[in-house]
Amino acid sequence: MSCLFTDRAEYSNTNLLTFANNGNDTNLPFFFKTRTNCQLIPHRHDYLQFVYIRKGQLTHVCGSNIADLRCGDLLLMPPYIPHYFIPIAGRPFELIEFEFEAFFIDSCLTSGIAYDGVDALEWLEKYTSGHNFPLASLTGASRFETENTIDEIEREYTGRTPGFQSVIRACALKMLTLQRRAILTQNENDGTHLLYERHREVLLRSLDFIRENYTRDISVQDAAAVAIMSPSYYRHYFKLLTHKTFTEYLNGLRISHAITLIRDNPRMKIVDICYAAGFSNISHFNRTFLKIAGVTPKTFRSSTVLGTDGTPDLRDGI
Secondary structure (H helix, E strand, C coil), X not given: CCCHHHCCHXXXXXXXXXXXXXXXXXXXXXXXXXXXXCCCCXXXXXXXXXXXXXXXXXXXXXXXXXXXXXXXXXXXXXXXXXXXXXXXCCCXXXXXXXXXXXXXXXXXXXCCCCECCECHHHHHHHHHCCCCXXXXXXXXXXXXXXXXXXXXXXXXXXXXXXXXXXXXXXXXXXXXXXXXHHHHHHHHHHCHHHHHHHHHHHHHHHHHHHHHHCCCCCCHHHHHHHXXXXXXXXXXXXXXXXXXXXXXXXXXXXXXXXHHHHHHCCCCCHHHHXXXXXXXXXXXXXXXXXXXXXXXXXXXXHHCCCCCCCCCCCCCCC
């Protein structure tokens, strides 16, 4: 299975973590770890990564998608997509990180095992094309079964008894299946599956327009014109596709860009960052930043984690 479709030129300046340099000191094609802290530095991987929130809450940033993840959320980060996490002050968390190289499950997927007729590559591409990622909020039986599967992976990874790689491979496929089942159930309830069939291409074209012009003064009418829809019709389907309003999506892109500017330009004034990110009012910028990132721009600047040499430390960050 190749996921090179996610390795885009626009991501080339974001640090790429390879499987060998991300704390994996074994020769295994997978890695399991429990974390209670994380870095604030954007990064990407050349492998797949499951993240399960076992306790607490934290913020996840992936392009324009800035969301609070809570206990029971299971996300799958495809290779090469930049992302990072922001802890929420006063809210401790515990997450499970299960990473694996694509070839680890490739033999199963290419030998005829598919998600009810949907190829795994197509499933991933469907979500990465819009800076989204497969995310399921698990409850009830699906959450119980997923946590049991995670516990089994941890036992096999720690014990390493004969055949443990085969068991972990089966568990990885089971997690993919459980997550997809949960997402499809969510989508059937809100009509998203019909959206992809009927309007996916023009809506994705409008998302490209927004991503290319978010620092300018653009409106929902401008984006709707790109999709050749009326504004009201566009708002409806935009919300189904992104699970955000147009304003929320636009502000997510702008705040994500502001975070990058703050991190990479320590001498740049906050007011200049405000305008460079596409905002026209500093008070509105500060309120929006606080709402999305959980801290003010000034607090975020002071809390950026640096390595001992003064540069961002990317070796131990999810």
